[in-house]
Amino acid sequence: QVQLVESGGGLVQPGGSLRLSCAASGRTFDKNAMGWFRQAPGKDREFVATISWSGVTAYAVSVRDRFTISRDKAKNTVYLQMNSLKPEDAAVYYCAANSISFRSGGQGPGEYDYWGHGTQVTVSS
Numbered sequence: 001q002v003q004l005v006e007s008g009g010g011l012v013q014p015g016g017s018l019r020l021s022c023a024a025s026g027r028t029f030d031k032n033a034m035g036w037f038r039q040a041p042g043k044d045r046e047f048v049a050t051i052s053w054s055g056v057t058a059y060a061v062s063v064r065d066r067f068t069i070s071r072d073k074a075k076n077t078v079y080l081q082m083n084s085l086k087p088e089d090a091a092v093y094y095c096a097a098n099s100i101s102f103r104s105g106g107q108g109p110g111e112y113d114y115w116g117h118g119t120q121v122t123v124s125s
């Protein structure tokens with residue numbers, strides 16, 4: 001059974017940093033794109049960042065230059081380093097993985113087949 005488990009969320013002040021982790025189990029994703037999405041109350045789930053099997057990354061405009069996605073294939077884990085956090089970054093953050101090997105990561109939720117349960121990020125003073 002494939003599982004994606006996010007961790008690292010919490011409460012942080014504006015301008016602060018958090019590092020989210022997503023540990024995958026049940027299969028390896030070293031040949032697959034993985035991504036991060038977020039969903040704030042009353043809003044649709046939105047794309048944050050993606051990393052392809054070869055390490056190519058893409059970001060939402062709203063987080064570019066503040067967030068960094070990375071992966072450790074040996075640990076089957078993907079990370080999201082979030083710096084200069086803003087109140088509007090507050091949301092539940094979800095990790096996602098694509099099941100098709102060597103496919104570039106997309107920005108639509110429908111392009112991912114596996115999802116974690118999410119981790120809450122709160123940005124408040």
